[in-house]
Amino acid sequence: MAHALGALASVSPSVTADASLRKTGFKINNNLSYDNRLWIPLSSVNLKSRFSSTKYRCKVVSMSVQQTVRSKIPVQPLELENAKETPLNLYKPKEPYTATIVSVERLVGPNAPGETCHIVIDHGGNVRYWEGQSYGVIPPGENPKKPGSPHNVRLYSIASTRYGDSFDGKTASLCVRRAVYYDAETGKEDPSKKGVCSNFLCDSKPGDKILLTGPSGKIMLLPEEDPNATHIMIATGTGVAPFRGYLRRMFMEAVPTYKFGGLAWLFLGVANSDSLLYDDEFTGYLKDYPDNFRYDKALSREQKNKSGGKMYVQDKIEEYSDEIFKLLDGGAHIYFCGLKGMMPGIQDTLKRVAEQRGESWDTKLSQLKKNKQWHVEVY
Ligand code: FAD
Numbered sequence: 001m002a003h004a005l006g007a008l009a010s011v012s013p014s015v016t017a018d019a020s021l022r023k024t025g026f027k028i029n030n031n032l033s034y035d036n037r038l039w040i041p042l043s044s045v046n047l048k049s050r051f052s053s054t055k056y057r058c059k060v061v062s063m064s065v066q067q068t069v070r071s072k073i074p075v076q077p078l079e080l081e082n083a084k085e086t087p088l089n090l091y092k093p094k095e096p097y098t099a100t101i102v103s104v105e106r107l108v109g110p111n112a113p114g115e116t117c118h119i120v121i122d123h124g125g126n127v128r129y130w131e132g133q134s135y136g137v138i139p140p141g142e143n144p145k146k147p148g149s150p151h152n153v154r155l156y157s158i159a160s161t162r163y164g165d166s167f168d169g170k171t172a173s174l175c176v177r178r179a180v181y182y183d184a185e186t187g188k189e190d191p192s193k194k195g196v197c198s199n200f201l202c203d204s205k206p207g208d209k210i211l212l213t214g215p216s217g218k219i220m221l222l223p224e225e226d227p228n229a230t231h232i233m234i235a236t237g238t239g240v241a242p243f244r245g246y247l248r249r250m251f252m253e254a255v256p257t258y259k260f261g262g263l264a265w266l267f268l269g270v271a272n273s274d275s276l277l278y279d280d281e282f283t284g285y286l287k288d289y290p291d292n293f294r295y296d297k298a299l300s301r302e303q304k305n306k307s308g309g310k311m312y313v314q315d316k317i318e319e320y321s322d323e324i325f326k327l328l329d330g331g332a333h334i335y336f337c338g339l340k341g342m343m344p345g346i347q348d349t350l351k352r353v354a355e356q357r358g359e360s361w362d363t364k365l366s367q368l369k370k371n372k373q374w375h376v377e378v379y
Contacts, residue, residue: 334375
């Protein structure tokens with residue numbers, strides 16, 4: 001695919017973690033290097049040996065003096081495309097799969113409120129899944145509410161494609177925000193009340209064992225019958241996880257049976273630019289696929305909406321409401337993922353916009369649901 005860099009330049013991943021890697025899962029720079037691999041994710045830092053083979057080296061072919069073409073990354077095993085049925089609950093809480101942590105990397109910069117980590121897990125190809133599904137994680141220790149029993153399962157949206165960040169079908173990645181507790185009166189952090197599973201995941205080290213259940217969920221599966229469909233993705237924070245998987249499948253991986261030619265439009269809401277997740281990865285798609293990808297960010301603590309208030313995803317939706325409504329009328333899929341609290345504001349905005357257009361939102365929403373265009377996973 002064309003990658004107009006203006007001059008012969010390429011993406012040159014480094015196995016040395018640096019600031020640009022932290023936010024992205026992979027590194028872009030303008031160094032010319034035909035010998036390096038492209039699009040290599042951060043998580044591959046610990047998967048180096050898997051990439052040492054030349055088959056993972058992507059070709060950079062000169063299109064003209066001004067442009068280069070970089071090919072998508074081959075994935076395997078392609079049998080993962082052949083399953084007729086969605087993989088569901090291959091592992092259950094009573095008999096979870098013991099997987100191994102490959103890497104844990106902080107995704108956000110120093111000025112982000114809170115911490116979000118990218119966690120790569122080696123499941124050995126045994127807990128296969130499709131884009132948009134979730135894994136269950138059983139944190140170690142005893143359930144305080146049921147002494148003698150393990151903790152309850154916590155669900156996490158999978159942030160990689162079925163091939164994983166290692167492109168070999170053996171890993172899955174999660175995007176986890178560390179749950180911390182601040183005392184309402186003192187305003188101080190109370191570590192005794194911190195979230196059990198998110199802290200276990202963010203503190204885990206390569207080689208640690210992790211109990212997995214799942215995969216679960218069908219609502220966020222990427223409908224692939226029409227490779228030219230439009231997909232509007234609305235995410236807040238870690239809600240970006242399933243969309244990272246979709247977008248890697250659409251734009252990064254060479255899947256012979258899925259050649260995306262439609263439009264993917266991501267709206268991502270986070271607190272500030274340091275909180276952006278996988279931003280360089282998404283920005284890379286914008287450069288490579290300007291006709292197929294749109295990316296709009298709402299930075300609540302940095303940007304103002306048109307009324308002078310904080311900029312939330314619903315403000316961005318409102319800004320583009322004409323186009324969004326037209327795309328929905330044309331059959332676009334719309335997805336929402338992130339914290340539960342995002343939905344009321346978004347629904348209010350959509351309702352207001354519909355009314356301004358002389359449409360009934362309730363009728364429109366039931367039509368979207370009936371047509372399976374409406375996909376919501378909030379937590
Ligand atoms: P818990 O231990 O379950 O605690 C929950 C909250 O209660 C925490 O904020 C904790 O600080 C607070 N708390 C603990 N003790 C007390 C107390 N005594 N008094 C008051 N408060 C207390 N999360 C992600 O980060 N990324 C994802 O991609 C993701 N995907 C999800 C997908 C689905 C379908 C669902 C349902 C959830 C998803 N989640 C995701 C949320 C995730 O499942 C967990 O709920 C989250 O990580 C918190 O779990 P925990 O074990 O860390 O916190």
